[in-house]
Amino acid sequence: xxxxxxxxxxxxxxxxxxxxxxxxxxxxxxxxxxxxxxxxxxxxxxxxxxxxxxxxxxxxxxxxxxxxxxxxxxxxxxxxxxxxxxxxxxxxxxxxxxxxxxxxxxxxxxxxxxxxxxxxxxxxxxxxxxxxxxxxxxxxxxxxxxxxxxxxxxxxxxxxxxxxxxxxxxxxxxxxxxxxxxxxxxxxxxxxxxxxxxxxxxxxxxxxxxxxxxxxxxxxxxxxxxxxxxxxxxxxxxxxxxxxxxxxxxxxxxxxxxxxxxxxxxxxxxxxxxxxxxxxxxxxxxxxxxxxxxxxxxxxxxxxxxxxxxxxxxxxxxxxxxxxxxxxxxxxxxxxxxxxxxxxxxxxxxxxxxxxxxxxxxxxxxxxxxxxx
Amino acid sequence: xxxxxxxxxxxxxxxxxxxxxxxxxxxxxxxxxxxxxxxxxxxxxxxxxxxxxxxxxxxxxxxxxxxxxxxxxxxxxxxxxxxxxxxxxxxxxxxxxxxxxxxxxxxxxxxxxxxxxxxxxxxxxxxxxxxxxxxxxxxxxxxxxxxxxxxxxxxxxxxxxxxxxxxxxxxxxxxxxxxxxxxxxxxxxxxxxxxxxxxxxxxxxxxxxxxxxxxxxxxxxxxxxxxxxxxxxxxxxxxxxxxxxxxxxxxxxxxxxxxxxxxxxxxxxxxxxxxxxxxxxxxxxxxxxxxxxxxxxxxxxxxxxxxxxxxxxxxxxxxxxxxxxxxxxxxxxxxxxxxxxxxxxxxxxxxxxxxxxxxxxxxxxxxxx
Numbered sequence: 001x002x003x004x005x006x007x008x009x010x011x012x013x014x015x016x017x018x019x020x021x022x023x024x025x026x027x028x029x030x031x032x033x034x035x036x037x038x039x040x041x042x043x044x045x046x047x048x049x050x051x052x053x054x055x056x057x058x059x060x061x062x063x064x065x066x067x068x069x070x071x072x073x074x075x076x077x078x079x080x081x082x083x084x085x086x087x088x089x090x091x092x093x094x095x096x097x098x099x100x101x102x103x104x105x106x107x108x109x110x111x112x113x114x115x116x117x118x119x120x121x122x123x124x125x126x127x128x129x130x131x132x133x134x135x136x137x138x139x140x141x142x143x144x145x146x147x148x149x150x151x152x153x154x155x156x157x158x159x160x161x162x163x164x165x166x167x168x169x170x171x172x173x174x175x176x177x178x179x180x181x182x183x184x185x186x187x188x189x190x191x192x193x194x195x196x197x198x199x200x201x202x203x204x205x206x207x208x209x210x211x212x213x214x215x216x217x218x219x220x221x222x223x224x225x226x227x228x229x230x231x232x233x234x235x236x237x238x239x240x241x242x243x244x245x246x247x248x249x250x251x252x253x254x255x256x257x258x259x260x261x262x263x264x265x266x267x268x269x270x271x272x273x274x275x276x277x278x279x280x281x282x283x284x285x286x287x288x289x290x291x292x293x294x295x296x297x298x299x300x301x302x303x304x305x306x307x308x309x310x311x312x313x314x315x316x317x318x319x320x321x322x323x324x325x326x327x328x329x330x331x332x333x334x335x336x337x338x339x340x341x342x343x344x345x346x347x348x349x350x351x352x353x354x355x356x357x358x359x360x361x362x363x364x365x366x367x368x369x370x371x372x373x
Numbered sequence: 374x375x376x377x378x379x380x381x382x383x384x385x386x387x388x389x390x391x392x393x394x395x396x397x398x399x400x401x402x403x404x405x406x407x408x409x410x411x412x413x414x415x416x417x418x419x420x421x422x423x424x425x426x427x428x429x430x431x432x433x434x435x436x437x438x439x440x441x442x443x444x445x446x447x448x449x450x451x452x453x454x455x456x457x458x459x460x461x462x463x464x465x466x467x468x469x470x471x472x473x474x475x476x477x478x479x480x481x482x483x484x485x486x487x488x489x490x491x492x493x494x495x496x497x498x499x500x501x502x503x504x505x506x507x508x509x510x511x512x513x514x515x516x517x518x519x520x521x522x523x524x525x526x527x528x529x530x531x532x533x534x535x536x537x538x539x540x541x542x543x544x545x546x547x548x549x550x551x552x553x554x555x556x557x558x559x560x561x562x563x564x565x566x567x568x569x570x571x572x573x574x575x576x577x578x579x580x581x582x583x584x585x586x587x588x589x590x591x592x593x594x595x596x597x598x599x600x601x602x603x604x605x606x607x608x609x610x611x612x613x614x615x616x617x618x619x620x621x622x623x624x625x626x627x628x629x630x631x632x633x634x635x636x637x638x639x640x641x642x643x644x645x646x647x648x649x650x651x652x653x654x655x656x657x658x659x660x661x662x663x664x665x666x667x668x669x670x671x672x673x674x675x676x677x678x679x680x681x682x683x684x685x686x687x688x689x690x691x692x693x694x695x696x697x698x699x700x701x702x703x704x705x706x707x708x709x710x711x712x713x714x715x716x717x718x719x720x721x722x723x724x725x726x727x728x729x730x731x732x733x734x735x736x737x738x739x740x741x742x
Binding site: 018020021024028029032035036038039040045046086089090091092108109111113114115116117118119120121122123127128129132133136137139140142143146147150151161162163164165166167168169170171172174175176178179188191195196199200203206207284285286287288290291292293294295297298299301302303307308309311312313314317320331334335338339340341342345 | 391393394397398401404405408409411412413414416417418419420436460462463464465468481485486487488489490491492493494495496497498499500501502505506508509512515516526527528529530531532533534535536537538539541545546554558559562563566567570573574650651652653654655657658659661662663665666669670671675676677679680681682685688689699702706707709713
């Protein structure tokens with residue numbers, strides 16, 4: 001016990017002595033936490049619209065006005081001919097083109113079903129395809145309006161209709177920050193927990209001080225605990241600092257219990273530290289450790305459901321996420337923060353975290369050799 | 374020159390001897406391209422939904438079947454009342470709940486109007502918005518079927534064209550994005566770590582007292598990683614063309630040329646990081662956290678840049694990845710030529726020169742210490 005205490009003191013001294021490391025542990029995550037949610041806004045708005053109006057009729061004008069007033073579109077170009085409009089798309093100045101055909105109004109009134117062409121720039125990911133969908137929805141609306149004007153409908157419409165009334169729970173104003181801040185915090189805690197831990201041990205290997213530790217009577221368990229506990233504490237500190245920062249800068253504070261949040265984080269960090277330990281047992285140099293970390297971080301970040309929902313992945317990729325610890329943590333932290341989920345609701349996530357903690361730490365300890373082969 | 378060649382040879386020996394790192398360096402991008410090229414997407418499929426059916430009539434059942442049969446939704450159960458939905462949402466067991474009023478079928482047959490309610494878990498606002506859109510479309514379809522053959526009067530036909538990516542394949546967006554990320558990180562991180570390693574182990578001093586000029590030392594670190602990165606680039610392009618079916622519509626030579634410029638910028642950034650740090654741990658953390666997240670965010674492949682607040686948009690202008698991503702997309706997906714990308718390319722060249730000048734300067738200053 002006393003040996004462990006001495007080791008812990010040494011580790012903490014080492015961390016707090018090095019201002020560069022401290023800066024990295026606290027300042028960089030903070031900056032990211034403040035900047036990233038500002039950028040991470042999926043909401044599709046300001047879709048640039050180019051209009052080719054070949055009809056110049058009252059209806060055509062009304063349609064254009066309706067599109068502009070919808071809030072999704074920004075009318076940026078009035079092109080005379082379709083090829084001109086295409087050029088604006090090529091130059092990324094417009095995302096969607098609407099072409100109103102010659103005789104649009106006339107054909108509409110004469111029941112000849114005029115054809116409106118929507119062209120969306122689908123190279124632009126979400127924006128183009130959603131823009132096309134929104135434009136189509138607005139046009140259908142417009143169509144309905146015209147229809148109601150032209151046909152004098154009886155009070156009870158002869159056609160059955162099922163209006164859909166959406167209700168949005170937990171985040172009715174679609175505040176994207178409430179969703180992103182917990183997720184980004186989860187990733188930052190993960191990085192601090194695992195990679196600093198891995199690099200710290202590999203550094204001892206590379207510089208050679210690990211040999212010195214190995215010839216001392218320090219046991220395997222004491223050595224590993226001595227490395228894990230400081231980073232466990234640091235990870236929880238980053239978590240706390242990040243939550244306060246989220247509140248100060250974005251007014252985002254968990255709806256659920258803080259106690260549950262920290263319990264989950266503490267459990268999760270155990271598994272993450274295990275990953276760090278595992279990397280360190282396989283890597284001989286920090287360069288190797290960094291390459292492994294890079295690969296793992298990218299999987300963590302891109303397949304953890306932070307940016308693209310796990311449900312959108314093909315089935316095999318969803319199976320991969322079952323083995324991705326941050327996927328559980330991101331889900332859990334969002335559930336607690338947004339919906340106030342309690343321990344009973346989080347049972348699958350908690351079980352997974354306990355499982356990961358045993359799996360990775362057990363594997364790492366099994367693979368850790370005090371004596372070089 | 375001879376000196377440089379022998380230095381470069383030494384670096385290559387270093388890299389080749391550490392086969393574990395080398396196999397990672399060459400294998401990682403391939404694995405990442407495959408994983409992310411296939412796995413990343415924003416399409417929604419089989420989102421779980423629950424039903425709160427207070428009517429229990431045939432019309433409601435038919436509509437529920439419609440939901441379940443679509444690719445977007447999968448039935449996860451039915452609940453007695455709205456209060457029960459709370460628990461289901463808190464456990465993430467469903468994304469939306471469809472609520473039918475007690476007289477749903479009757480109202481539909483008699484008053485011809487019968488609203489339903491959709492409760493969406495807006496914890497993920499984007500997903501909630503899309504799901505409600507899809508639900509609307511399914512209900513609209515069902516409604517149209519109820520009309521029977523009666524065609525609504527005064528119809529406008531819609532013709533939708535999806536330019537450049539008619540199948541709306543996610544890979545068209547993610548391949549240029551992942552390319553931007555991988556090329557930047559591998560080259561910046563590796564140069565930084567390789568140089569700082571010499572500092573940490575003390576061999577830097579040895580290099581510095583040798584007659585080689587500091588520029589030779591820096592160049593000899595960069596050239597091997599540039600070659601490795603070019604090899605990676607080749608692998609990435611082959612994979613995206615043959616496996617992920619992402620075309621190179623523009624000129625291949627132009628694309629490779631621009632990639633080479635971007636790689637130089639990344640290598641110079643790595644050099645710059647190495648001159649500012651003295652431990653591999655710090656260098657790695659700066660390149661991982663400091664480069665990866667901004668590259669991911671500000672390149673615009675995840676989030677549209679135009680949506681960001683103005684100051685963030687300004688920041689994005691100094692991120693090389695933003696320009697590179699735009700160029701790659703223009704050349705690969707849109708098939709534009711030099712005329713379409715010269716502005717972005719000039720900015721990228723300017724940045725590369727700036728990073729190079731800065732890093733060489735910093736490198737010199739350190740020597741003077």
